[in-house]
Amino acid sequence: MTLSDLAELLPPDAVPSSRPRPSPGRKLGVFDDNRARPIHRWYPFVEGYSDELVAECLDEAGTKDIAVLDPFGGSGTTALAASFRGHDSMFCEVNPYLAWVADVKVNVTRDAAQQDVDSLRHLAERIERDGVATGGSNHPLVHADQRRGFFPQGVVRQIVGLLELVDAEFEGSQRELARLAVATSLIPTSNMIRRTDLRKRRDGDPVPLPFTQTVARQLRMIHEDVLRAGSALVGHATRVAGDARQLVSTPTPVNLVVTSPPYLNGTNYCRNTKLELLALSLIEEEQDLATLRTDSITAGINNVSRRRSEPDLIDAVEETAAQLDEVAYDQRIPRLVRLYFADMRLVFRAVRAQVAPGTRFALDIGDSRFAGVHVPTPALLAEVASGEGWDLGSTRVLRTRRSYDGTPLEQVLLNFTSVES
Numbered sequence: 001m002t003l004s005d006l007a008e009l010l011p012p013d014a015v016p017s018s019r020p021r022p023s024p025g026r027k028l029g030v031f032d033d034n035r036a037r038p039i040h041r042w043y044p045f046v047e048g049y050s051d052e053l054v055a056e057c058l059d060e061a062g063t064k065d066i067a068v069l070d071p072f073g074g075s076g077t078t079a080l081a082a083s084f085r086g087h088d089s090m091f092c093e094v095n096p097y098l099a100w101v102a103d104v105k106v107n108v109t110r111d112a113a114q115q116d117v118d119s120l121r122h123l124a125e126r127i128e129r130d131g132v133a134t135g136g137s138n139h140p141l142v143h144a145d146q147r148r149g150f151f152p153q154g155v156v157r158q159i160v161g162l163l164e165l166v167d168a169e170f171e172g173s174q175r176e177l178a179r180l181a182v183a184t185s186l187i188p189t190s191n192m193i194r195r196t197d198l199r200k201r202r203d204g205d206p207v208p209l210p211f212t213q214t215v216a217r218q219l220r221m222i223h224e225d226v227l228r229a230g231s232a233l234v235g236h237a238t239r240v241a242g243d244a245r246q247l248v249s250t251p252t253p254v255n256l257v258v259t260s261p262p263y264l265n266g267t268n269y270c271r272n273t274k275l276e277l278l279a280l281s282l283i284e285e286e287q288d289l290a291t292l293r294t295d296s297i298t299a300g301i302n303n304v305s306r307r308r309s310e311p312d313l314i315d316a317v318e319e320t321a322a323q324l325d326e327v328a329y330d331q332r333i334p335r336l337v338r339l340y341f342a343d344m345r346l347v348f349r350a351v352r353a354q355v356a357p358g359t360r361f362a363l364d365i366g367d368s369r370f371a372g373v374h375v376p377t378p379a380l381l382a383e384v385a386s387g388e389g390w391d392l393g394s395t396r397v398l399r400t401r402r403s404y405d406g407t408p409l410e411q412v413l414l415n416f417t418s419v420e421s
């Protein structure tokens, strides 16, 4: 069993990092350290970055009234880090499950800290003692499980039963926190496993955890963190758009932007959360993922929709895209590269429209390699951004990685400043 297998079996704070001790710079770009931080640890999000990265940007902003925008909010690391440090935040997030997780971790938990949340601990005790009654069969997760065998025998009806109990007996913030405990227990108790993307467990993978004990553990962790850290939450988080390309206004002026967009050829954020989306009835069936995919930045080969019209060509990107036209084994690859930068250009434009000149935009991103062709994503993004009113100041290397063929790749923090446009 590897350390990353262990990470799935044990509470996040009980698990040492699965990677060698990173240098201080390297830790900033990964979620690892958040696994031991209250509230962050409720939903370990592999693609997330560290609370510390956001903290550094907030510190460097050097003003008391910071309103930070994260156009790719994910699990809400930026919003939570800002709230802990007394700042309001805004975010865009296309995936309704991730947007909800961010809202629960920041806004719901801040409210819950003013109340008696012992009902969460009592629920943990009760289900450990009495088990969970099975729920109804007419639920999107049950239908999907019948077709695809996502869960071991009997588990899906326990999940639905517990969600029904929570809906019937809980209300307000305690209800949302209890639902989060259930949602974050789904993958560990399923026949699925996250290995970059969500896939079926194979021989040698850890076996699914027992549902009741897993939810009880989550409920206790959430209860403990609300008590010890909930009152430290100050700032409010507001979702200002689903699709960042469609951002048109913010309730307050933005004076700092911190984000990490999808990586080119990275994970499929919507498909990876399909169990949670189905369980919380945020989608009715797996096919509904297609709509979420259309609203997402085109970042993966399976996202290259034939329905999308041809993107406007961007000169800076064409050199790389044309090389890929020549050598790529799959013509979706050059199209993916063109679509990715065209989508990111729209995000730079939309965000620029919300900020005054002189605003910092810190963007965490890495480069990629396809069919032997290096795609210098950070450099190309910098070119694209410069056409949209963003000047690249410094570039900081956060960590180095390797592509499948062993080529060294870098994860960097690009620091832009908005200029008069």
Ligand SMILES: C[S@@+](CC[C@H](N)C(=O)[O-])C[C@H]1O[C@@H](n2cnc3c(N)ncnc32)[C@H](O)[C@@H]1O
Binding pocket: 045, 047, 048, 049, 050, 071, 072, 073, 074, 075, 076, 077, 078, 092, 093, 094, 095, 098, 242, 243, 244, 245, 259, 260, 261, 262, 263, 269, 270, 295, 296, 297
């Ligand atoms: C690298 S993750 C962000 C992780 C985040 N920094 C954290 O720590 O949780 C990128 C996010 O962008 C979201 N996304 C993709 N396309 C989007 C779009 N068009 N608008 C807004 N969010 C989008 C994905 O769903 C994913 O959650």
